[in-house]
Each structure stands twice: as C-alpha cells, then as structure tokens.
Amino acid sequence: MLDVKRMVILRDLAQHGKVTAVADLHGVTPSAVSQQLRALESEAGASLMRREGRGLRLTAAGAALAAECEHVLAALERAEGAVRALDDDLSGELSIGCAPSALGPVAAPLVAELARRHPLLRPRIVQAEPEDAVPRLRRRELDLAVTYHYHLLGEPPAIGTTSVPLFDDPLCLALPEALRPAVAREGLAALREHAWISAPAPSSCREMLLHACRNAGFTPRIEHDCGDLRGALWLVATGHAVTILPQLLCGSPPPGAAILTLPGRGRTIEALVRTGAKAQPAIAATLAALAALGAPAPGGGRSPGGQGIGGPGLSGP
Numbered sequence: 001m002l003d004v005k006r007m008v009i010l011r012d013l014a015q016h017g018k019v020t021a022v023a024d025l026h027g028v029t030p031s032a033v034s035q036q037l038r039a040l041e042s043e044a045g046a047s048l049m050r051r052e053g054r055g056l057r058l059t060a061a062g063a064a065l066a067a068e069c070e071h072v073l074a075a076l077e078r079a080e081g082a083v084r085a086l087d088d089d090l091s092g093e094l095s096i097g098c099a100p101s102a103l104g105p106v107a108a109p110l111v112a113e114l115a116r117r118h119p120l121l122r123p124r125i126v127q128a129e130p131e132d133a134v135p136r137l138r139r140r141e142l143d144l145a146v147t148y149h150y151h152l153l154g155e156p157p158a159i160g161t162t163s164v165p166l167f168d169d170p171l172c173l174a175l176p177e178a179l180r181p182a183v184a185r186e187g188l189a190a191l192r193e194h195a196w197i198s199a200p201a202p203s204s205c206r207e208m209l210l211h212a213c214r215n216a217g218f219t220p221r222i223e224h225d226c227g228d229l230r231g232a233l234w235l236v237a238t239g240h241a242v243t244i245l246p247q248l249l250c251g252s253p254p255p256g257a258a259i260l261t262l263p264g265r266g267r268t269i270e271a272l273v274r275t276g277a278k279a280q281p282a283i284a285a286t287l288a289a290l291a292a293l294g295a296p297a298p299g300g301g302r303s304p305g306g307q308g309i310g311g312p313g314l315s316g317p
Contacts, residue, residue: 004076006040007069009033010048014058014066015159025135040065070160070275077276091120094282097133097145098125101229101248102269105296106146106166113289121282130204134158137272144286145272148246150208151265152215162278164271164287167295170247171212171266174232176239177258184260188216195223197232197243205229209244212262233257248296 012022013033023030041048048062058066098107107125114123128136133145138160148169149155157163175183175191182190196213198220199205206222213220224241226232230249235241237256246267250259271290277283 002043002065003040004069004072006036006043007065007072009036010040010058010062011066011069013037013049013056014063018055025139073160073274074276077274078279080277080280082279090118090281090285091122092282093122093124094144094286095124095126095142096286097128097136097142097147099129099133099147099269100127101246102146102148103127105248106269106290106293109293109296110146110286110289113293114286117289118285121285123286131202134161134272137161137274140274143273143277144283146269146290147272148267148269150204150267152208152211153204155204158272160275161272162275164273164278164290166269166271166290168265169267169269171208171262171264172245172247172250173242173260173262174236174245174250174253175242175258175260176236177256178239179242180258180260188213189218191242192216192218192220194221195241196220197224197226197235197241198222199229200225200227208267212244251297 009022009026012025013019016022016025019030019033019037023033026033037049044061044065046061047059048065049056049058051057096107096110103125111123111125114121126136126142128142128145130145130147130149133142133147136142137145138158146166149163173183173188179191179194192213196209198209209220209222224232224235226235229243229245232241232243232245233250233253234257236243237254239256244262247261248269253259271287273283273287278287
C-alpha cells in the first residue's frame with residue numbers, strides 16, 4: 001500500500017524540482033525527504049526518480065504517481081467530509097487565511113456572521129497573501145483561504161484547490177487631483193513620466209501594475225515600495241506619485257487624491273479550499289456565510305467616486 005504522505009512529498013518534488021525546496025516546505029531535512037522518497041519507491045516497486053546533475057527528475061512512473069496524488073487527496077477530503085457530516089455538532093476551530101485587503105471588508109463580517117449562525121464554531125483568522133495562503137492551505141495549516149486573482153495576469157488555478165468566486169473587485173487609478181484631466185484624455189499613458197507606488201516584489205499586485213502600464217505602452221518608474229497599499233493613498237495625496245489599487249482599498253481617499261475606475265475586469269475575491277473539501281460541514285457553513293454577506297462596498301459603504309478613466313489604458317479579458 002502506498003503511503004499518502006510520501007506521495008505528497010513526491011507531488012511537491014514534481015512541482016518544485018529540488019529536494020531542498022521540498023524539505024523547506026515540510027520543515028524537515030533534505031535527508032529526511034530523500035529517505036521518504038526511497039521508501040515510496042520501494043512501496044511502488046518502480047524507479048520514480050533519476051539524478052540529473054545536482055537535482056532529481058521524475059521518471060515516467062514518478063510523474064504518473066505524482067499526478068494521481070491530487071485525486072487521492074481529493075478522495076480523502078470527501079471521505080472526511082462524509083464522516084463529519086454525520087455529526088450534527090458544528091463546532092471546533094477553523095483556520096481561515098485572508099488577504100490583508102479583505103480583512104476589514106470580508107473577514108470581520110464573516111466572523112460576526114459565523115458567530116450568529118454557528119456559535120460553537122471558532123474561526124481563527126490568519127493574515128496571508130495568496131502566495132503564502134495557497135501552500136499553507138495545501139499543507140493543511142489552513143482550512144480555507146479568502147484570496148484573490150487578477151484577470152489581467154491570467155493565472156491558472158492553484159493545483160489541488162477549488163475556487164469559489166465571491167465578488168469582483170475593480171481596479172482603480174489613484175492619482176493627484178491635478179492629473180485627472182490629462183488622464184481622462186490620454187489614459188495611463190499620461191503618467192509615463194511620473195513616479196509610481198507598488199507593493200514590494202515579488203507580488204501579484206506589482207505584476208498587475210507592471211502589466212497594466214506596459215499595456216499602455218510604457219514601463220512605470222517605481223520609486224516607492226509600500227506593503228500597506230491603503231497607506232499608499234497618502235503618498236498619492238502629496239501630488240508626487242500615482243498607483244493602481246483594488247477598489248476595496250480606495251474608500252475615503254485623503255484630500256488631494258483622486259480615484260478613477262479602470263476599464264475591464266480587475267480582480268476576483270474568492271474562497272479557496274482543498275479539492276474535495278467543500279462538503280465538509282464547517283467549510284460548507286463558512287462558504288454559505290460568505291455567500292450571504294455578498295460584495296462589500298469600499299470604505300465601509302462609501303463608493304470611491306464612481307468616475308471612470310477615459311482614453312487608452314487598462315484592457316482586460
């Protein structure tokens with residue numbers, strides 16, 4: 001019988017390509033990973049890897065077994081859900097990863113809604129950007145993640161996860177009020193010579209900004225790195241920088257900062273769960289609560305302005 005935990009290690013090797021990366025992912029030594037892989041080869045009765053330079057490459061048998069791992073894990077999630085569905089007592093801790101921009105508009109009302117619907121369920125909110133939330137979800141450190149993806153980047157769904165779309169979050173251009181007329185005429189191209197603010201690399205927010213500007217015919221001069229993108233509006237208000245932000249972060253801008261909605265689809269706020277886990281009672285209850293909450297308005301119910309950008313600019317699929 002094949003050991004599922006060892007299959008997970010093989011799957012992660014197929015994705016990351018290096019034993020050291022898999023060891024870091026699981027918090028063990030590289031020698032421990034190698035030992036587990038050798039044991040899996042013995043169980044499978046086939047050669048699963050071959051050494052190539054300083055790394056390992058999966059054989060055809062190894063690649064086939066790694067691909068089947070996701071089906072096995074999904075079946076186990078469904079089996080666990082079937083067992084838990086027989087227990088009427090919806091209680092216990094539920095770890096929910098949440099992107100920082102969704103903490104106020106999504107996570108806070110979700111905690112209140114779950115307390116009203118299921119008082120014995122204890123949601124634990126963990127701040128995590130998608131880059132961190134997805135691997136933690138796959139490692140079972142999180143039960144569910146409230147995350148997002150930018151349509152402009154065309155990112156494929158994360159392997160081993162199922163996405164439940166919650167609502168669309170348009171993108172907005174934040175700029176000094178004095179620049180509004182030029183942008184209304186020319187679009188993003190009017191800002192090619194200006195300083196830009198972005199999230200530090202690597203991040204999908206930074207990639208989105210770069211992609212949007214390049215679509216408008218220029219590469220932005222990023223002078224300011226801000227992990228707190230909501231705080232970037234105050235830099236914009238000085239009159240010396242511009243940025244692109246999701247609408248959720250644009251409510252109640254400071255005086256001097258103008259907010260213009262960009263055309264096309266921005267990003268989708270979504271709930272991610274492990275494939276096969278949607279039917280688990282606590283996760284199903286959380287998804288139902290999220291659906292009941294609907295889409296929040298930015299800034300606690302205030303619209304960021306309602307005016308769109310004119311001229312050539314961002315185009316989405």
